[in-house]
Amino acid sequence: MTSNHAEQARARKMADALACGIDDAFISQLVESFYDTVRQDDTLGPIFAERIGDWPHHLTRMKDFWASIMLESGRFSGNPMRKHIAIGELDEAHFARWQSLWDQTLARIAPNAAVADRFREAALRIGESLLTGIKIDRGGLAAISARAAS
Template identity: 40%
Template sequence: MQPRFDITEDQIDRVIAVFYGAVRRHEVLGPVFNRHIGDWPAHEAKIARFWKKAILYQPGYDGNPMQVHMAAGDVRAQHFPIWLALFDETLRRCVPSQTAAGWSALAHRIGRGLRMGVEDLRQPAEGPPVLR
């Protein structure tokens, strides 16, 4: 299969390293991530495998991001726009604009799904789902 867009494994690794460096320092996201990530190099390697599978169709990632985000307990819907803005900023800094646009669109699509899962988890059982 052809990659979704033009990018190398090294570029993916760099984006992930730069992004999570920014996440660790972020005033809102940092505390949430730092409560759950004990081994940052291992986490970054796992997330790089996720993106290499999603973009390059490489094997190597077999996790369940929805389950992880929902099980964390302190991930909130309002974290996703912050996460995505920081990710977009990282993409603009690290990869060519066409690559950044393709990866951003994919990240936003995945982020919408994760945010909806987290929102649904927080809804009262008798309440309707939030469809945004």
């Protein structure tokens, strides 16, 4: 019963996403456009250039990631948290810059506000989660408690 309920929820999410304009073609366009911008960015470009040797492979992985998030495709498997923790210099400013470029890309190419809002909100949640994981890795739960207290 649980699996049937989960399958129905995934099917509804996918149908809703498709109805507002989120599909593999848009995800591909978004990922390609966004990472073109990132690669040219003075802040984020060098971080990616140092770590990504095979851009076509990375872009395919990112398309699968976003399809899994937005369309429940299940095509992505991996551990984004581990990858981001391994980048020692990442901090709030990097995530803010990433989000800013993401939002600018969405403003430029999203077919409507609903699509832009869904991708923006998902990216915010993911970014906050990754940043929290990084902070915990660096300073334990005390780092999160100190942040919440301020």
